[in-house]
Amino acid sequence: xxxxxxxxxxxxxxxxLILFLHPFYNFFxxxxxxxxxxxxxxxxNLKKNEYFDLKNKHYLKVNNNNHIINLANDLSSFCTxxxxxxxxxxxxxxxxxxxxxxxxxxxxxxxxxxxxASSNLVITTTSKYLGVFPILSxxxxxxxxxxxxxxxxxxxxxxxxxxxxxxxLDFFISVTDIDESNGPLFLSKKKNPLGAFSRIKxxxxxxxxxxxxxxxxxxxxxxxxxxxxxxxxxxxxxxLIVDSYNCYxxxxxxxxxxxxxxxxxxxxxDSTVVNFDDEKNSNRExxxxxxKHKNEINNSYLRFLYFKRSKFIKKLKIPEKLLKFYQxxxxxxxx
Numbered sequence: 001x002x003x004x005x006x007x008x009x010x011x012x013x014x015x016x017l018i019l020f021l022h023p024f025y026n027f028f029x030x031x032x033x034x035x036x037x038x039x040x041x042x043x044x045n046l047k048k049n050e051y052f053d054l055k056n057k058h059y060l061k062v063n064n065n066n067h068i069i070n071l072a073n074d075l076s077s078f079c080t081x082x083x084x085x086x087x088x089x090x091x092x093x094x095x096x097x098x099x100x101x102x103x104x105x106x107x108x109x110x111x112x113x114x115x116x117a118s119s120n121l122v123i124t125t126t127s128k129y130l131g132v133f134p135i136l137s138x139x140x141x142x143x144x145x146x147x148x149x150x151x152x153x154x155x156x157x158x159x160x161x162x163x164x165x166x167x168x169l170d171f172f173i174s175v176t177d178i179d180e181s182n183g184p185l186f187l188s189k190k191k192n193p194l195g196a197f198s199r200i201k202x203x204x205x206x207x208x209x210x211x212x213x214x215x216x217x218x219x220x221x222x223x224x225x226x227x228x229x230x231x232x233x234x235x236x237x238x239x240l241i242v243d244s245y246n247c248y249x250x251x252x253x254x255x256x257x258x259x260x261x262x263x264x265x266x267x268x269x270d271s272t273v274v275n276f277d278d279e280k281n282s283n284r285e286x287x288x289x290x291x292k293h294k295n296e297i298n299n300s301y302l303r304f305l306y307f308k309r310s311k312f313i314k315k316l317k318i319p320e321k322l323l324k325f326y327q328x329x330x331x332x333x334x335x
Contacts, residue, residue: 009201009332017197017331025197029166030131033270033318040133040304044123051124058195058247059187061230062239068173069237071116072262075141075175076236078109079260087143088258097147098252100140102289113139114290117171117264118302125241126169126266134169134266136305137273139289141175144183144252144259157253159200159215162244163323165271166196172240172251175260178233183259185232185240185251188224194331195246201332215248223333269310272319 007013030038054060062068087099102110116122117136126134147154162168178184192198202219232240232251242249244265252259267273285294287306297303313319 005332008330014194014198014331017194017329021329022194022197029270033313034132034268037130037132037134037268037304037308040301041127041131044127044133044301047120047124049120049124051121051128052241054125054129054241056191058192058243059189059230060241061232062241063234063237065237065239067116067119067121068239071112072173072175072237074109074112075105075260075262078105079175084143084258088145091143091145092148095149097145097150097254099143101143102139102141105141107290111290113141113262113264114292118305122171122264123301123305129169129243130167130266130268132268133301133304135268135271135274135308136264136289137168137267137271137277138263138265140263140265142252142259142261142263144254144261146254146256146258153217153250153253155214157250159217159220159248159250160213161199161246161248163213164273165245165267165319166322166326168243168245168265168267168271168273170242170244170266171262171264172232172242173262173264174232174234174236174238175262176258177236178231178238178259180233181255182257183252183254183261185242185249185261187230187240187242187247187249189228189230190224192246192248195243196326197329198331198333200248220248269308269313270319270322272323274309275314275319 052060052062083104087101087104091097091099102113105113117139123134172185176182199213200215200219200223203213203215230240232238252261265273269275285307286292287294292306294303294307297306
């Protein structure tokens with residue numbers, strides 16, 4: 001095992017993964033594991049829909065898109081001072097710095113978010129990037145404030161990749177103006193040719209709960225200079241489209257003020273997110289986020305987007321086994 005660990009830090013291992021294992025697995029992932037989604041994606045993309053082109057990168061920053069700006073303005077208008085004060089008090093009472101507010105939004109506003117997430121623009125963007133038709137897995141509306149109990153970054157505020165699947169796509173939309181002080185999302189611009197098959201070696205030692213595989217700023221900056229880091233800093237309605245499984249990122253560390261951020265996440269049938277979310281999907285006939293009933297939706301694409309799960313994949317615990325598979329073959333990026 002010691003010899004294998006040493007090999008997995010070598011250039012030889014990196015190129016073995018790039019030239020052989022990664023292409024083979026990518027084919028297997030698209031055409032075997034996600035065969036149904038591949039078919040749907042093929043027919044969906046026969047239509048000439050508008051989409052955001054990530055150009056084979058793991059992220060894209062979008063400014064001045066009217067669909068996104070209008071949604072951000074609608075959310076901002078609802079978030080009155082009284083509404084935000086109740087959220088702040090809840091966080092302070094629980095000694096937390098973040099609160100999830102999606103279910104506190106009125107039904108019409110939740111439906112606007114669902115409509116945006118289900119739009120041709122968003123579905124086409126996601127299916128083009130993934131190479132298969134997506135599943136709408138998570139919607140969060142975050143409110144972040146200064147953490148009075150800890151002046152330093154912690155948990156997801158440290159550099160990391162999300163470890164719940166092989167490939168996914170998230171839309172992070174700022175609902176407040178974002179600057180350096182109120183919790184911007186930062187990410188690496190570097191192209192990651194190995195995706196889920198790589199990780200930075202020097203993770204935090206003796207990690208606290210939630211810090212496993214997180215990277216300190218000091219270690220991260222040894223392999224990333226300032227020009228290789230991008231952020232969501234900008235006016236309300238700025239959007240970062242990110243593959244959080246393949247792109248190192250961090251965010252939510254508020255030094256002053258507060259932050260409102262909408263996150264819409266898309267996954268595939270092999271993700272642990274869609275297979276172990278029973279608390280949100282106890283009734284598989286009802287779409288959790290908007291209470292849409294499955295028998296009310298005749299569109300086969302939307303039925304897949306909202307409801308697709310695999311009993312076979314879940315029963316055999318294939319998502320967990322795949323994560324172990326990625327971890328076993330990890331190329332360890334040396335500082």
